Amino acid sequence: MAIATIESRYAASQKAVIPHTQDGMAGEPLVVRVQELGKSYGDVQAVKSISFDVVAGKTLTLLGPSGCGKTTTLRCIAGLETPTHGRISIAGRTMFDHASGVSVEPEKRGIGMVFQSYAIWPHMTVGGNVGFPLKIKRLSRTQVRERVARILDLVGLGDLYDRSASQLSGGQQQRVALARALVFEPQLVLFDEPLSNLDANLRDRMRAELQRLQAELNFTAIFVTHDQQEALSLSDQIIVMRNGLVDRLGAPKEVFQNPATPFSARFLGCANNLQGEVVQAAYRPGDSVTVRVSEVMSLAGRWCSEEPAHVGTMATVAFRASHLSIGFDDSILASTENTFEGQIASASFLGDRIDYTVSVGGISVHADGPINPSFARGDTVHLVISRDNCHVFPGTES
Numbered sequence: 001m002a003i004a005t006i007e008s009r010y011a012a013s014q015k016a017v018i019p020h021t022q023d024g025m026a027g028e029p030l031v032v033r034v035q036e037l038g039k040s041y042g043d044v045q046a047v048k049s050i051s052f053d054v055v056a057g058k059t060l061t062l063l064g065p066s067g068c069g070k071t072t073t074l075r076c077i078a079g080l081e082t083p084t085h086g087r088i089s090i091a092g093r094t095m096f097d098h099a100s101g102v103s104v105e106p107e108k109r110g111i112g113m114v115f116q117s118y119a120i121w122p123h124m125t126v127g128g129n130v131g132f133p134l135k136i137k138r139l140s141r142t143q144v145r146e147r148v149a150r151i152l153d154l155v156g157l158g159d160l161y162d163r164s165a166s167q168l169s170g171g172q173q174q175r176v177a178l179a180r181a182l183v184f185e186p187q188l189v190l191f192d193e194p195l196s197n198l199d200a201n202l203r204d205r206m207r208a209e210l211q212r213l214q215a216e217l218n219f220t221a222i223f224v225t226h227d228q229q230e231a232l233s234l235s236d237q238i239i240v241m242r243n244g245l246v247d248r249l250g251a252p253k254e255v256f257q258n259p260a261t262p263f264s265a266r267f268l269g270c271a272n273n274l275q276g277e278v279v280q281a282a283y284r285p286g287d288s289v290t291v292r293v294s295e296v297m298s299l300a301g302r303w304c305s306e307e308p309a310h311v312g313t314m315a316t317v318a319f320r321a322s323h324l325s326i327g328f329d330d331s332i333l334a335s336t337e338n339t340f341e342g343q344i345a346s347a348s349f350l351g352d353r354i355d356y357t358v359s360v361g362g363i364s365v366h367a368d369g370p371i372n373p374s375f376a377r378g379d380t381v382h383l384v385i386s387r388d389n390c391h392v393f394p395g396t397e398s
C-alpha cells in the first residue's frame with residue numbers, strides 16, 4: 001500500500017479536525033487536543049491535570065523545571081505511558097480516553113519522536129537507522145532508499161547514507177534521529193530535549209534547522225525543554241509547567257513579557273523576587289501598585305492579578321536584572337521613582353555583561369551592568385528601574 005504523501009496526510013488532517021474555540025485561534029485546524037490529562041505512578045502524581053490544544057503546523061513547548069511532568073505528558077501523547085485520566089485526540093481521532101477505555105497502540109498513532117539520547121542503533125548504517133520505520137511499514141527497497149535519501153538530504157546528511165552510525169559526531173547522530181522521526185512523514189512529531197546534548201553553537205544551528213524543516217515538511221511539533229531560550233525561539237505557544245499543572249500558557253512574547261505568576265516570572269529569567277507590604281492599592285490588572293520591601297526600598301510596579309491589592313496585604317515584586325540601570329552617580333536617575341542606592345556585594349563576569357549583586361539596605365538585588373565602566377566590591381552605586389518592568393503578584397508564595 002502506498003504511503004500518503006506529506007501533503008495528502010496534511011490535507012487529511014485538515015478535514016478531520018474539531019473546530020477550535022480557545023485563545024483567539026477560532027477556526028484554525030487542530031491537530032492535538034489534550035484534555036484533563038493526568039498520570040500517577042503509585043503515590044507520585046507526575047501530571048495532575050493538564051489541557052491544551054496544538055494547531056496544525058505549529059509548535060507547542062512544555063517548559064519547566066526538572067520533575068514537573070513534561071516527559072510524562074509527552075510519553076502519554078505518544079502512547080508510551082497509559083494516563084490515569086483524561087483524553088487525547090490527534091487529527092480528530094481519539095487516541096486515549098479513560099472514560100470509554102480507548103487506548104490506541106503507540107505505533108498506530110502516526111507520531112514521530114526524537115529523544116535526548118538519540119536512541120540510534122550503532123551496529124547499523126545511517127541509511128539502515130533512518131529506513132527502519134519504513135521497513136516495518138513494509139515499503140519496497142526502492143521506496144525505502146528514495147525516502148531515506150530525500151530525508152537525509154533535508155537534514156544535511158545526504159553523503160552519509162552508508163556510513164556506520166558508530167562513526168558519527170553527536171550532532172550527526174542527532175540529525176540521524178531527526179531524519180528517522182521524519183522519514184515516515186508524521187503529522188505530529190514529539191521532541192524530548194533533543195538539543196540538550198549538543199554544544200552551544202550546534203544547538204543554535206539545530207534550532208534554525210528545525211524551524212526550516214518544519215516549514216518545509218509542515219509537521220506539528222510538541223517540544224519539551226527546560227531551556228527558556230530554546231522555548232522562546234522555537235515555539236508558537238509555550239506552557240510553563242509546575243508540579244504537573246499548567247502555570248502559564250501563551251505565545252512566547254506574552255509569556256516572557258507578562259508572567260502571570262511569580263513562578264513563571266522566575267523561571268523566565270526574573271532573577272529578582274522581592275516581598276513586601278502593599279502601601280498603594282491597585283484594583284485591576286495593569287494598575288500601578290507600590291510595595292514596601294524594606295525601610296529604604298519601596299517599589300512601584302504593575303499589578304498582575306484579577307484580585308485587588310489592598311493596603312497592608314503582602315505582595316511579591318518580580319523584575320529582571322537586565323531591566324535595572326546601574327551607575328556611579330545619580331545622573332542615571334531619570335525620575336525619583338524606583339531609585340535606590342546600594343553597595344556592590346559581588347560581580348560575575350558573563351562575557352558581554354557583568355551580573356552584580358547589590359545590597360540595598362541589606363536586601364540583595366541582581367543587576368546586569370556593562371563591561372565598562374565596571375564596579376568593584378564595596379562601591380556605592382545607584383539603581384533605577386521603570387515601574388512597567390516590575391511585575392507585582394499577590395502573596396509571598398515563591
Ligand SMILES: Nc1ncnc2c1ncn2[C@@H]1O[C@H](COP(=O)(O)OP(=O)(O)OP(=O)(O)O)[C@@H](O)[C@H]1O
Pocket residue numbers: 041044045046047064065066067068069070071072073226
Ligand atoms: N516510571 C516512573 N515511576 C515513578 N515515578 C516516575 C516515573 N517517571 C517519572 N516519575 C516521576 O514523575 C515526576 C515527573 O517526571 P517527568 O520525567 O515527567 O518530569 P520532567 O519534567 O520531564 O523532568 P526532567 O526535565 O528532569 O526530565 C517526577 O517526580 C518523576 O520522579
